[in-house]
Amino acid sequence: MKDSLYNYTLRLGDTSLILAQRLSEWTGHGPFLEEDLALTNIALDIFGRAKGLLEYAAKKEGKGRTEDDLAFFRSDREFFNLLITEQPNGDYAKTMIRQSIIDCFDLLFYTELAKSKDLTLAGIASKSVKEITYHKRHSFSWVVRFGNGTEESFSRLQKGLNEIWAYSGELFEMNEDDHNLIKEGIAVDLDSLKQKWELEIKELFEKANLVIPETLFMQQGSRKALHSEYLGYILAEMQSIPRMHPNAKW
Amino acid sequence: MHTKEEVFALLSEIPDPEIPVISIVELGVIREILIEGTHIEVFITPTYSGCPAMKQMEDDVRKKLSENGFNEIKSTIIYSPAWTTDWLSEEAKLKLQNYGIAPPEETTSDKSFLTNSKKNITCPRCKNKNTVMISQFGSTACKALYQCKECLEAFDYFKCI
Numbered sequence: 589m590k591d592s593l594y595n596y597t598l599r600l601g602d603t604s605l606i607l608a609q610r611l612s613e614w615t616g617h618g619p620f621l622e623e624d625l626a627l628t629n630i631a632l633d634i635f636g637r638a639k640g641l642l643e644y645a646a647k648k649e650g651k652g653r654t655e656d657d658l659a660f661f662r663s664d665r666e667f668f669n670l671l672i673t674e675q676p677n678g679d680y681a682k683t684m685i686r687q688s689i690i691d692c693f694d695l696l697f698y699t700e701l702a703k704s705k706d707l708t709l710a711g712i713a714s715k716s717v718k719e720i721t722y723h724k725r726h727s728f729s730w731v732v733r734f735g736n737g738t739e740e741s742f743s744r745l746q747k748g749l750n751e752i753w754a755y756s757g758e759l760f761e762m763n764e765d766d767h768n769l770i771k772e773g774i775a776v777d778l779d780s781l782k783q784k785w786e787l788e789i790k791e792l793f794e795k796a797n798l799v800i801p802e803t804l805f806m807q808q809g810s811r812k813a814l815h816s817e818y819l820g821y822i823l824a825e826m827q828s829i830p831r832m833h834p835n836a837k838w
Numbered sequence: 839m840h841t842k843e844e845v846f847a848l849l850s851e852i853p854d855p856e857i858p859v860i861s862i863v864e865l866g867v868i869r870e871i872l873i874e875g876t877h878i879e880v881f882i883t884p885t886y887s888g889c890p891a892m893k894q895m896e897d898d899v900r901k902k903l904s905e906n907g908f909n910e911i912k913s914t915i916i917y918s919p920a921w922t923t924d925w926l927s928e929e930a931k932l933k934l935q936n937y938g939i940a941p942p943e944e945t946t947s948d949k950s951f952l953t954n955s956k957k958n959i960t961c962p963r964c965k966n967k968n969t970v971m972i973s974q975f976g977s978t979a980c981k982a983l984y985q986c987k988e989c990l991e992a993f994d995y996f997k998c999i
Contacts, residue, residue: 622983626975633979636888640917711918715887718920718999726974 592765594648595668596775597709598658599765599811601641602669605659606819607690608634609826610677619680626726627683633719640712660830664819671810672755674819681741682748684730689752691724692788693759696781705773728792735796742797749793750801757806759785840906842871845878852902855894856978859937862895866925869916877910878903883921886979886999923998934996935962940984942998959995961986971995 611631618624642655672690677683698720701713734745760778769775793800809815830836840848850863862868870881880899884892896913903911923942926934931941940962958967966988974997976983981994 622973622975625977625983626973629975629979632888632890633886634888636884636886640887640915707918711916711920712887715884715917715920718922719887722974722997722999 590648592768593706593774594645595765596769597641597645597648599668601638601645601655601658602667603673604634604638604641606667606669606822607673608632608638609822610673610675611683611687613677614683623680630687630723630726633716633723637712637716637719640715644708644712656830660827661834664815664823665813667815667819667823668810668813669819670755670758671807671816672752672758674816674822675752675755676818678748678751679744680730681734681744682751684727684734685745685748686752687723687727688731688792689756689759689789691720691727692792693781693785695720695724696784697776697778700776700781704775709774731792731796731798735798745796746798749798753801754803754805754807758808758810761808761811763811840873840908842873845871845873845880845903848902848906849880849899852895852898855891855898857934857937857939859933860926860930862898864927864930864933867895867921868899876908877912878908879912879914881914881916883916883919885921887917889979921999923996926996938962938993939981940993940995942996944998959984961989961991962993963991964989 608631611627611634614624615628615631616624618627638659639655642658646653646655646658672686675686677686695717698713698716702710702717704710704713731745734741736742760782762778766775766778770777790800807816846863846868849868850861852862854860854862854865857865865885867883867885868880869883872879872881880903882892882895882899892915899913900911926941934941940959943959959969959971960967961969961984964986966986968987969984970987971982972985972992973983976994978994980997980999982997983992984995985992
Protein backbone atom coordinates (compact mmCIF):
# COMPACT_ATOMS: atom_id res chain seq x y z
CA MET A 589 0.00 0.00 0.00
CA LYS A 590 2.65 2.49 1.11
CA ASP A 591 4.90 1.51 -1.80
CA SER A 592 2.00 1.76 -4.23
CA LEU A 593 1.25 5.30 -3.11
CA TYR A 594 4.92 6.23 -3.52
CA ASN A 595 5.11 4.61 -6.97
CA TYR A 596 1.86 6.23 -8.09
CA THR A 597 2.76 9.71 -6.88
CA LEU A 598 6.26 9.39 -8.33
CA ARG A 599 4.84 8.42 -11.73
CA LEU A 600 2.51 11.44 -11.74
CA GLY A 601 5.32 13.71 -10.58
CA ASP A 602 7.75 12.41 -13.21
CA THR A 603 5.18 12.82 -15.97
CA SER A 604 4.60 16.44 -14.96
CA LEU A 605 8.30 17.16 -14.55
CA ILE A 606 9.40 15.82 -17.93
CA LEU A 607 6.48 17.44 -19.76
CA ALA A 608 7.26 20.80 -18.15
CA GLN A 609 10.95 20.42 -19.00
CA ARG A 610 10.09 19.64 -22.63
CA LEU A 611 7.65 22.56 -22.93
CA SER A 612 10.13 24.97 -21.37
CA GLU A 613 12.48 24.29 -24.31
CA TRP A 614 10.21 26.68 -26.22
CA THR A 615 10.99 29.53 -23.82
CA GLY A 616 12.62 32.23 -25.88
CA HIS A 617 11.89 30.32 -29.10
CA GLY A 618 8.09 30.68 -29.32
CA PRO A 619 6.57 31.61 -32.68
CA PHE A 620 5.74 35.07 -31.34
CA LEU A 621 6.02 36.88 -28.02
CA GLU A 622 2.54 36.14 -26.63
CA GLU A 623 2.81 32.46 -27.44
CA ASP A 624 6.25 32.32 -25.92
CA LEU A 625 4.78 33.74 -22.70
CA ALA A 626 1.77 31.43 -22.87
CA LEU A 627 3.74 28.23 -23.18
CA THR A 628 6.24 29.36 -20.56
CA ASN A 629 3.34 29.98 -18.17
CA ILE A 630 1.88 26.57 -18.92
CA ALA A 631 5.24 24.89 -18.33
CA LEU A 632 5.49 26.77 -15.04
CA ASP A 633 2.08 25.50 -13.87
CA ILE A 634 3.16 21.96 -14.68
CA PHE A 635 6.51 22.39 -12.91
CA GLY A 636 4.55 23.56 -9.87
CA ARG A 637 2.42 20.44 -10.00
CA ALA A 638 5.57 18.31 -10.34
CA LYS A 639 7.07 19.95 -7.26
CA GLY A 640 3.97 19.25 -5.17
CA LEU A 641 3.79 15.63 -6.32
CA LEU A 642 7.51 14.86 -5.96
CA GLU A 643 7.57 16.49 -2.54
CA TYR A 644 4.77 14.16 -1.49
CA ALA A 645 6.43 11.15 -3.13
CA ALA A 646 9.64 11.90 -1.21
CA LYS A 647 7.66 12.10 2.02
CA LYS A 648 5.92 8.78 1.32
CA GLU A 649 9.23 7.14 0.49
CA GLY A 650 10.46 8.20 3.94
CA LYS A 651 14.17 7.95 3.20
CA GLY A 652 14.93 11.60 3.75
CA ARG A 653 15.09 12.48 0.07
CA THR A 654 13.63 15.78 -1.13
CA GLU A 655 11.80 16.65 -4.35
CA ASP A 656 15.09 18.04 -5.69
CA ASP A 657 16.87 14.75 -4.97
CA LEU A 658 14.18 12.90 -6.89
CA ALA A 659 14.33 15.30 -9.83
CA PHE A 660 18.08 15.69 -10.14
CA PHE A 661 19.71 12.54 -8.78
CA ARG A 662 17.92 9.67 -10.48
CA SER A 663 18.86 8.16 -13.82
CA ASP A 664 16.58 7.33 -16.75
CA ARG A 665 15.88 3.77 -15.58
CA GLU A 666 14.40 5.25 -12.39
CA PHE A 667 11.99 7.64 -14.13
CA PHE A 668 8.36 6.69 -14.69
CA ASN A 669 7.10 9.55 -16.84
CA LEU A 670 4.80 8.70 -19.73
CA LEU A 671 6.69 8.26 -22.99
CA ILE A 672 4.53 10.89 -24.72
CA THR A 673 6.00 13.60 -22.48
CA GLU A 674 9.60 12.94 -23.53
CA GLN A 675 8.97 12.95 -27.29
CA PRO A 676 10.65 15.84 -29.11
CA ASN A 677 8.66 19.05 -29.45
CA GLY A 678 8.97 19.13 -33.24
CA ASP A 679 7.34 22.24 -34.69
CA TYR A 680 4.62 24.21 -32.94
CA ALA A 681 1.87 22.12 -34.54
CA LYS A 682 3.34 18.92 -33.12
CA THR A 683 3.80 20.47 -29.68
CA MET A 684 0.17 21.61 -29.70
CA ILE A 685 -1.27 18.30 -30.88
CA ARG A 686 0.71 16.46 -28.18
CA GLN A 687 -0.43 19.01 -25.62
CA SER A 688 -4.10 18.70 -26.63
CA ILE A 689 -3.96 14.90 -26.18
CA ILE A 690 -2.38 15.34 -22.73
CA ASP A 691 -4.58 18.28 -21.62
CA CYS A 692 -7.73 16.40 -22.56
CA PHE A 693 -6.58 13.43 -20.49
CA ASP A 694 -5.27 15.53 -17.61
CA LEU A 695 -8.47 17.50 -17.16
CA LEU A 696 -10.49 14.29 -16.89
CA PHE A 697 -7.85 12.62 -14.72
CA TYR A 698 -7.22 15.42 -12.22
CA THR A 699 -10.95 16.16 -11.92
CA GLU A 700 -11.35 12.58 -10.68
CA LEU A 701 -8.18 12.63 -8.58
CA ALA A 702 -9.57 15.70 -6.79
CA LYS A 703 -12.09 13.28 -5.23
CA SER A 704 -9.32 10.96 -3.95
CA LYS A 705 -9.40 9.80 -0.33
CA ASP A 706 -5.77 10.85 -0.13
CA LEU A 707 -6.17 14.50 0.81
CA THR A 708 -2.75 15.62 -0.40
CA LEU A 709 -3.29 14.18 -3.86
CA ALA A 710 -6.83 15.58 -3.88
CA GLY A 711 -5.53 19.02 -2.94
CA ILE A 712 -2.86 19.10 -5.64
CA ALA A 713 -5.42 17.81 -8.15
CA SER A 714 -8.09 20.39 -7.31
CA LYS A 715 -5.48 23.11 -7.77
CA SER A 716 -4.37 21.64 -11.11
CA VAL A 717 -7.89 21.35 -12.51
CA LYS A 718 -8.24 25.13 -12.60
CA GLU A 719 -4.96 25.49 -14.44
CA ILE A 720 -5.48 22.65 -16.90
CA THR A 721 -8.81 24.22 -17.88
CA TYR A 722 -6.82 27.13 -19.30
CA HIS A 723 -4.15 24.89 -20.83
CA LYS A 724 -6.73 22.80 -22.64
CA ARG A 725 -8.52 25.81 -24.04
CA HIS A 726 -5.17 27.04 -25.33
CA SER A 727 -3.99 23.81 -27.00
CA PHE A 728 -7.43 22.95 -28.40
CA SER A 729 -7.77 26.38 -30.00
CA TRP A 730 -4.38 26.01 -31.69
CA VAL A 731 -5.24 22.57 -33.05
CA VAL A 732 -8.45 23.93 -34.58
CA ARG A 733 -6.60 26.94 -35.96
CA PHE A 734 -3.79 24.91 -37.53
CA GLY A 735 -6.25 22.37 -38.88
CA ASN A 736 -8.26 25.08 -40.66
CA GLY A 737 -5.39 27.38 -41.55
CA THR A 738 -3.33 26.77 -44.65
CA GLU A 739 -2.44 23.55 -46.42
CA GLU A 740 0.97 23.83 -44.79
CA SER A 741 -0.35 24.28 -41.23
CA PHE A 742 -2.78 21.39 -41.69
CA SER A 743 -0.17 19.01 -43.09
CA ARG A 744 2.23 19.79 -40.25
CA LEU A 745 -0.53 19.16 -37.71
CA GLN A 746 -1.43 15.84 -39.30
CA LYS A 747 2.26 14.89 -39.44
CA GLY A 748 2.59 15.73 -35.75
CA LEU A 749 -0.41 13.57 -34.92
CA ASN A 750 0.99 10.69 -36.99
CA GLU A 751 4.22 10.85 -34.98
CA ILE A 752 2.64 11.14 -31.53
CA TRP A 753 -0.50 9.00 -31.68
CA ALA A 754 1.22 5.70 -30.84
CA TYR A 755 2.15 7.19 -27.47
CA SER A 756 -1.45 7.95 -26.48
CA GLY A 757 -2.38 4.41 -25.46
CA GLU A 758 -0.02 4.50 -22.50
CA LEU A 759 -2.13 7.21 -20.85
CA PHE A 760 -4.61 4.52 -19.87
CA GLU A 761 -2.23 1.75 -18.84
CA MET A 762 -2.62 0.51 -15.28
CA ASN A 763 -0.56 -1.83 -13.12
CA GLU A 764 -0.91 -3.35 -9.65
CA ASP A 765 -0.19 0.00 -7.97
CA ASP A 766 -3.27 1.44 -9.67
CA HIS A 767 -5.40 -1.53 -8.69
CA ASN A 768 -4.20 -1.47 -5.06
CA LEU A 769 -4.99 2.22 -4.76
CA ILE A 770 -8.30 2.10 -6.62
CA LYS A 771 -9.50 -0.35 -3.94
CA GLU A 772 -8.55 2.22 -1.32
CA GLY A 773 -10.38 5.02 -3.11
CA ILE A 774 -7.08 6.81 -3.74
CA ALA A 775 -6.24 6.28 -7.42
CA VAL A 776 -8.35 6.98 -10.51
CA ASP A 777 -9.69 4.05 -12.52
CA LEU A 778 -8.30 4.98 -15.95
CA ASP A 779 -10.73 2.66 -17.74
CA SER A 780 -13.53 4.97 -16.60
CA LEU A 781 -11.94 7.95 -18.39
CA LYS A 782 -11.20 6.36 -21.73
CA GLN A 783 -14.57 6.71 -23.40
CA LYS A 784 -14.93 10.38 -22.47
CA TRP A 785 -11.41 11.10 -23.63
CA GLU A 786 -11.97 9.37 -26.97
CA LEU A 787 -15.19 11.29 -27.55
CA GLU A 788 -13.62 14.65 -26.81
CA ILE A 789 -10.45 14.01 -28.77
CA LYS A 790 -12.37 12.72 -31.79
CA GLU A 791 -14.60 15.79 -31.70
CA LEU A 792 -11.50 17.99 -31.64
CA PHE A 793 -9.86 16.09 -34.51
CA GLU A 794 -13.02 16.42 -36.60
CA LYS A 795 -13.00 20.18 -36.08
CA ALA A 796 -9.38 20.21 -37.27
CA ASN A 797 -10.02 17.83 -40.21
CA LEU A 798 -7.52 15.37 -38.77
CA VAL A 799 -7.46 11.67 -39.48
CA ILE A 800 -6.37 9.34 -36.69
CA PRO A 801 -3.44 7.32 -38.03
CA GLU A 802 -3.71 3.57 -38.23
CA THR A 803 -1.31 2.14 -35.71
CA LEU A 804 -0.31 -1.47 -35.41
CA PHE A 805 0.50 -1.08 -31.75
CA MET A 806 0.71 1.46 -28.95
CA GLN A 807 4.12 2.21 -27.43
CA GLN A 808 4.64 1.09 -23.84
CA GLY A 809 7.40 0.91 -21.30
CA SER A 810 7.28 3.81 -18.86
CA ARG A 811 5.52 1.78 -16.15
CA LYS A 812 8.71 -0.29 -16.05
CA ALA A 813 10.96 2.75 -16.47
CA LEU A 814 11.80 1.72 -20.04
CA HIS A 815 12.14 4.83 -22.15
CA SER A 816 12.66 6.04 -25.67
CA GLU A 817 16.09 7.34 -26.63
CA TYR A 818 15.09 10.91 -25.78
CA LEU A 819 14.85 10.83 -21.99
CA GLY A 820 18.57 10.52 -21.38
CA TYR A 821 19.25 13.76 -23.22
CA ILE A 822 16.53 15.59 -21.29
CA LEU A 823 17.96 14.41 -17.99
CA ALA A 824 21.51 15.25 -19.03
CA GLU A 825 20.47 18.84 -19.63
CA MET A 826 18.13 19.15 -16.65
CA GLN A 827 20.48 17.53 -14.12
CA SER A 828 23.88 18.78 -15.22
CA ILE A 829 24.15 21.77 -12.88
CA PRO A 830 22.94 20.05 -9.67
CA ARG A 831 25.18 17.06 -10.41
CA MET A 832 28.17 19.28 -11.07
CA HIS A 833 27.56 21.25 -7.86
CA PRO A 834 25.61 18.83 -5.66
CA ASN A 835 25.52 20.93 -2.52
CA ALA A 836 25.13 24.32 -4.14
CA LYS A 837 22.79 26.72 -2.36
CA TRP A 838 21.41 30.02 -3.55
CA MET B 839 2.31 37.54 23.14
CA HIS B 840 0.63 38.12 19.84
CA THR B 841 -2.87 37.01 19.00
CA LYS B 842 -3.79 35.53 15.65
CA GLU B 843 -5.45 38.81 14.65
CA GLU B 844 -2.30 40.73 15.48
CA VAL B 845 -0.23 38.36 13.35
CA PHE B 846 -2.61 38.79 10.43
CA ALA B 847 -2.20 42.55 10.87
CA LEU B 848 1.59 42.14 10.87
CA LEU B 849 1.52 40.04 7.71
CA SER B 850 -0.75 42.64 6.10
CA GLU B 851 2.33 44.86 5.98
CA ILE B 852 3.99 42.45 3.52
CA PRO B 853 3.38 43.44 -0.10
CA ASP B 854 2.82 40.85 -2.81
CA PRO B 855 6.26 40.45 -4.43
CA GLU B 856 4.88 40.86 -7.95
CA ILE B 857 1.93 43.22 -7.32
CA PRO B 858 3.21 45.44 -4.51
CA VAL B 859 0.00 47.50 -4.20
CA ILE B 860 -1.80 44.67 -2.41
CA SER B 861 -0.62 42.72 0.61
CA ILE B 862 -0.25 38.96 0.77
CA VAL B 863 -3.18 38.92 3.22
CA GLU B 864 -5.39 40.83 0.78
CA LEU B 865 -4.32 38.40 -1.92
CA GLY B 866 -5.80 35.66 0.24
CA VAL B 867 -2.82 33.32 0.29
CA ILE B 868 -2.39 33.32 4.10
CA ARG B 869 -4.94 30.70 5.08
CA GLU B 870 -4.35 29.98 8.76
CA ILE B 871 -2.08 30.86 11.65
CA LEU B 872 -1.44 28.63 14.66
CA ILE B 873 0.33 30.08 17.69
CA GLU B 874 1.66 28.12 20.66
CA GLY B 875 3.91 30.15 22.92
CA THR B 876 6.84 31.30 20.81
CA HIS B 877 6.08 28.70 18.16
CA ILE B 878 4.08 29.81 15.14
CA GLU B 879 2.94 27.97 12.04
CA VAL B 880 1.67 29.85 8.98
CA PHE B 881 -0.27 28.05 6.27
CA ILE B 882 0.22 29.52 2.81
CA THR B 883 -1.49 28.49 -0.41
CA PRO B 884 -0.09 29.27 -3.87
CA THR B 885 -2.14 31.30 -6.33
CA TYR B 886 -0.85 29.01 -9.11
CA SER B 887 0.99 25.70 -8.57
CA GLY B 888 4.16 27.07 -10.11
CA CYS B 889 3.94 30.61 -8.74
CA PRO B 890 7.61 31.66 -8.56
CA ALA B 891 6.81 34.24 -5.86
CA MET B 892 6.02 31.55 -3.25
CA LYS B 893 9.57 31.30 -1.94
CA GLN B 894 9.77 35.09 -1.65
CA MET B 895 6.48 35.18 0.27
CA GLU B 896 7.68 32.48 2.67
CA ASP B 897 10.95 34.33 3.23
CA ASP B 898 9.11 37.62 3.80
CA VAL B 899 6.75 35.98 6.31
CA ARG B 900 9.67 34.46 8.24
CA LYS B 901 11.53 37.75 8.29
CA LYS B 902 8.51 39.70 9.51
CA LEU B 903 7.75 37.17 12.24
CA SER B 904 11.31 36.88 13.50
CA GLU B 905 11.51 40.68 13.69
CA ASN B 906 8.46 40.53 15.93
CA GLY B 907 9.68 38.09 18.53
CA PHE B 908 8.88 34.67 17.11
CA ASN B 909 11.74 32.20 17.34
CA GLU B 910 10.27 28.99 16.01
CA ILE B 911 8.62 29.70 12.71
CA LYS B 912 7.18 27.07 10.45
CA SER B 913 5.59 27.76 7.09
CA THR B 914 3.49 25.09 5.46
CA ILE B 915 2.29 25.09 1.87
CA ILE B 916 -1.26 23.81 1.44
CA TYR B 917 -3.12 23.14 -1.79
CA SER B 918 -6.64 22.66 -0.53
CA PRO B 919 -8.95 24.50 -0.68
CA ALA B 920 -7.43 25.78 -3.91
CA TRP B 921 -6.88 29.54 -4.10
CA THR B 922 -9.56 31.45 -5.95
CA THR B 923 -9.85 35.04 -7.14
CA ASP B 924 -13.13 35.12 -5.16
CA TRP B 925 -10.94 35.67 -2.08
CA LEU B 926 -9.75 39.07 -3.32
CA SER B 927 -11.57 41.76 -1.36
CA GLU B 928 -13.40 44.60 -3.14
CA GLU B 929 -10.79 46.94 -1.69
CA ALA B 930 -7.98 44.83 -3.16
CA LYS B 931 -9.71 44.80 -6.55
CA LEU B 932 -9.90 48.60 -6.49
CA LYS B 933 -6.20 48.80 -5.65
CA LEU B 934 -5.40 46.51 -8.58
CA GLN B 935 -7.44 48.69 -10.92
CA ASN B 936 -5.72 51.88 -9.77
CA TYR B 937 -2.38 50.14 -10.31
CA GLY B 938 -3.30 49.39 -13.95
CA ILE B 939 -4.29 45.74 -13.62
CA ALA B 940 -7.90 44.94 -14.47
CA PRO B 941 -9.34 42.96 -11.53
CA PRO B 942 -11.31 39.72 -12.10
CA GLU B 943 -14.81 40.65 -13.24
CA GLU B 944 -16.64 37.43 -12.49
CA THR B 945 -16.87 35.06 -9.60
CA THR B 946 -15.86 31.48 -10.29
CA SER B 947 -19.37 30.35 -9.37
CA ASP B 948 -20.89 31.69 -12.58
CA LYS B 949 -18.59 29.39 -14.61
CA SER B 950 -18.56 31.66 -17.63
CA PHE B 951 -14.77 31.59 -17.39
CA LEU B 952 -14.84 27.91 -18.28
CA THR B 953 -16.70 28.42 -21.51
CA ASN B 954 -14.74 31.51 -22.42
CA SER B 955 -17.98 33.44 -22.98
CA LYS B 956 -16.99 36.26 -20.71
CA LYS B 957 -18.12 39.82 -21.10
CA ASN B 958 -15.67 42.46 -22.23
CA ILE B 959 -13.13 43.43 -19.62
CA THR B 960 -13.00 47.08 -18.61
CA CYS B 961 -9.79 48.95 -19.44
CA PRO B 962 -8.24 49.98 -16.08
CA ARG B 963 -6.97 53.23 -17.61
CA CYS B 964 -9.80 54.75 -19.64
CA LYS B 965 -12.62 52.52 -18.28
CA ASN B 966 -13.76 51.62 -21.77
CA LYS B 967 -15.26 48.20 -22.39
CA ASN B 968 -14.10 48.04 -25.99
CA THR B 969 -11.21 45.68 -25.23
CA VAL B 970 -9.81 42.53 -26.76
CA MET B 971 -7.86 39.62 -25.34
CA ILE B 972 -4.39 39.30 -26.84
CA SER B 973 -3.33 36.22 -24.87
CA GLN B 974 -4.80 34.09 -22.12
CA PHE B 975 -1.36 34.01 -20.54
CA GLY B 976 0.18 37.32 -19.50
CA SER B 977 3.26 38.59 -17.68
CA THR B 978 2.62 36.24 -14.75
CA ALA B 979 0.67 33.00 -14.40
CA CYS B 980 -2.25 34.78 -12.73
CA LYS B 981 -2.80 37.32 -15.51
CA ALA B 982 -4.03 37.46 -19.10
CA LEU B 983 -3.00 40.10 -21.63
CA TYR B 984 -5.62 42.50 -23.04
CA GLN B 985 -5.62 45.57 -25.20
CA CYS B 986 -8.00 48.53 -25.06
CA LYS B 987 -9.24 49.46 -28.53
CA GLU B 988 -10.01 53.02 -27.44
CA CYS B 989 -6.82 54.16 -25.72
CA LEU B 990 -4.79 51.38 -27.43
CA GLU B 991 -2.94 50.55 -24.21
CA ALA B 992 -2.15 46.92 -23.47
CA PHE B 993 -3.02 45.90 -19.93
CA ASP B 994 -2.97 42.89 -17.60
CA TYR B 995 -6.20 41.24 -16.53
CA PHE B 996 -6.23 39.24 -13.31
CA LYS B 997 -7.62 35.91 -14.51
CA CYS B 998 -10.59 34.45 -12.77
CA ILE B 999 -9.83 31.04 -11.27
